[in-house]
Amino acid sequence: MWYIVLSLIILILSFLREVKQYERGVVLTMGRYTGMRNPGWSVVIPIFQKMEKVDLRVKAVDVPDQKVITRDNVSATINAVIYYKVSDASKAVLAVENFQYAIMQLAQTTMRNIVGSADLDEVLAERDKLSTRIQEIVDRETEQWGIKVVNVELKDFSLPEDMERTIAKQAEAERERRAVIIKAEGEVTAAENMAKAARTLSSAPGALHLRTLQSLNDLSSDQSNTVVFATPIEVLRAVESVKDWLDISTLQKAQESQK
Secondary structure (H helix, E strand, O other): OHHHHHHHHHHHHOEEEEEEEEEEEEEOOOOEEEEEEOOOEEOOOOOOOEEEEOOOOOOEEEEEEEEEOOOOEEEEEEEEEEEEEEEOOHHHHHOOOOOHHHHHHHHHHHHHHHOOOHHHHHHHHHHHHHHHHHHHHHHHHHHOOOOOEEEEEEEEEEEEHHHHHHHHHHHHHHHHHHHHHHHHHHHHHHHHHHHHHHHHHHHHHOHHHHHHHHHHHHHHHHOOOOOOOOOOHHHHHHHHHHHHHHHHHHHHHHHHHHH
């Protein structure tokens, strides 16, 4: 008697199927879709029924390297990673044979088309924009399969060595051009400030002499033995006027003594 009870228990347990919290069970009864099983234990009658579990978690899939040619005829290699999840388990089972493989093939084709329709500079500078376009296209196509594409990220974009050297030279030339422009702008600003300072000194009486004395004070702290000092023309003229006055005074005194 006990073995009959044990056999019944084993038979009942064989009917039970576990569906985890992150899964959904798609049940086919005699080959026809008859419903969805939520997380927990479910009864599935062998032979007559079959349940296929579908994982609803977000999956990250690497799209392998793809050879592409940009719109300006530059050959390159690019790969990506695509994040997706199943939004409708019944469609993922009934509408497509293998949705993982289908998504991979669709992502590869779309990535080649989008990158091939852009210039090299656009691919290098606007990678996020291209990723968004790929995501929108793949998500629109996979919606009928019950798949939601969460994100697409373009990872590596490899160029031939000769093209990398050309881009490096172009970037170096651009940096040199900017350096020359910045240096020229600095010289223009310095010249404007010097001209403004010169006008200020020339408009204020005695300002140039004060500036000269300040320069002498700065030179006094120098440890060098030789100091080259440029005398302003105003000082030289003042010395010449004093010399002329002394010469005239000496001449007048000599004339008076002769009288």
